[in-house]
Amino acid sequence: MRDQETAVGAAERRLSTKETAELLGVKPETVYAYVSRGQLSSRRDPSGRGSSFDAKEVEALARRNRRDGGSGADFGGELSVRTRVTLIDTDRYYFRGVDATELAARHTYEEIAEWLWTGRMRPGVTFTAPETSVAVARRAVEALPEHAGPTDRLRVAAIAAAAADPLRFDLSEDAVLGTARVLIPTLVAALPPVRSTHRDQGPLAHRLWGRLTGRPADDASLRVLDTALGLLVDHDLAASTLAVRVAASARAHAYAAVSAGLGVLEGPLHGAAGGLAHRLVLEVLDRGAAGPVIADELREGRRIPGLGHRLYPGEDPRARALFGLLEDIPRAAPALAAARDIVATTARHAPLHANVDLALAVFTASSGMPSSASETIFAVARTAGWIAHALEEYGERPLRMRPSGRYVGPRPPRPLPE
Secondary structure (H helix, E strand, O other): OHHHHHHHHHHOOEEEHHHHHHHHOOOHHHHHHHHHOOOOOEEEOOOOOOEEEEHHHHHHHHHHHHHOOOOOOOOOOOOOOOOOOEEEEOOEEEEOOEEHHHHHHHOOHHHHHHHHHHOOOOOOOOOOOOHHHHHHHHHHHHOOOOOOOHHHHHHHHHHHHHHOOOOOOOOOHHHHHHHHHHHHHHHHHHOOOOOOOOOOOOOHHHHHHOOOOOOOOOHHHHHHHHHHHHHOOOOOOOHHHHHHHHHHHOOOOHHHHHHHHHHHHOOOOOOOHHHHHHHHHHHHHHHOOHHHHHHHHHHOOOOOOOEOEOOEOOOOHHHHHHHHHHOOOHHHHHHHHHHHHHHHHHOOOOOOOEOHHHHHHHHHHHOOOOOOHHHHHHHHHHHHHHHHHHHHHHOOOOOOOOOOOOOOOOOOOOOOOO
């Protein structure tokens, strides 16, 4: 009889919110996020002192969290998401375990995208889009006002291409990969070329070049552009990538997930940083020295664009790779000197290194491109990374990206307002 009572007692063992939080390794308020997501059931404690939770249910959830690496569990602190795509370690970063700068030095953007998506290298792969997809996207982009920015155009092109694809809701891996290989070249083809005589041919970098500048393409410059695309293809869980994963968690199709990323990218603290650095480089070139330009920026209370990165204590490896290539382009020499002057001048009061935005600014400014060109390069490149993260998220539990709000307003009940 005693053994039976013990068994019954163990089966009905309840844990307090504090005990549950300790077992799950989260903050007490986060326990109720599990309840709202249906992962835990709660019961009002008879003493009126709060809720209690079934011990076996909590222990099972704790085991699952340990097995899954705690992915997306504690929204009370920094969000942590399991990924096999990118690792950032000190002043280097890796795509599926391979040094990203070495990949970009030896492979094209399309080849790196395939590596990111599948873990397999496809030498010589080139992305092309069917005319039907391109035609629909171009018509939508052409309807925008002239002052529309590059991200506006890309987002509209993605939505138009989605509407023309009846298979967009197929989220199987093969279908999403097929979408990715068509969507990226469609986005590029939908952008208006600078010269009417431009003809789309060759790798994606060559096709994109004609939409960024009217200057003839040379091999050295195309190599810089293709390398930049490869270097920027992914960078862990940046804000736009998190938006993509949230959309994919809700099982939005790949076009919609990319559109979510483009929406976040347009923010001034994300995709627009390269344009600010571009204008800074031009102003230094115009005034002949960085000193007075930096002084004006600091006097206005603005941070200096193109410097520092929260993930790299030293120099951004993407900037280092691009600067090395830009040294082989004679016309880039003045802009390179301006960038070095910017870094040296600001180093007097803050030990900040150049980041990829400054390297892109040197490239765009010396190639006759507008200040928005770096945003276009960034968006096209990152689309491949967004697809890689969407593919990962489609393999996870749906709607797991669902944090609970921590309410800090007036406590209810309150009387109805008059």
